[in-house]
Amino acid sequence: MSSLSAFSSLLPRRFSALEPFVAYWAVDDAHLRATRRDAASLEACRDFDVAVRAFLPLALAYLDLLPRTAHGLEEQRLRNLLLGHAHALQVLRCGEGLAQGKPLSPSPRPFH
Secondary structure, three states: OOOOOOOOOOOOHHHHHHHHHHHHHOOOOHHHHHHHHHHOOHHHHHHHHHHHHOOHHHHHHHHHOOOHHHOOHHHHHHHHHHHHHHHHHHHHHHHHHHHOOOOOOOOOOOOO
16 A cells, blocks of 8 residues: 555645656655656656646746745655756757757856
8 A cells, every 4th residue: 555645645736747757757866866867768758848847837836935944745746856857858958959960069168
């Protein structure tokens, strides 16, 4: 049986349509998000992007309503899911460039 009760959810109720993406993308560790980004297929990232974009403005506004210290587990997962979305966008940006025959270019402002 699931550790979640019948009355709890992974995300705030209005974002329940994004719950299928929580297990993979809503991790609370930047290194693990990067690892998952690197392992994700272009198609999986595209599906995730399409789903999140439908909720993105509402999700950002929702998270801004409360100070981060007041976020419960559902809000923390939503925040982590949006951070995972940023990683998925990196895959899409690189994948679309490669599909058009463009080489990956180094950052114009490399880190030192």
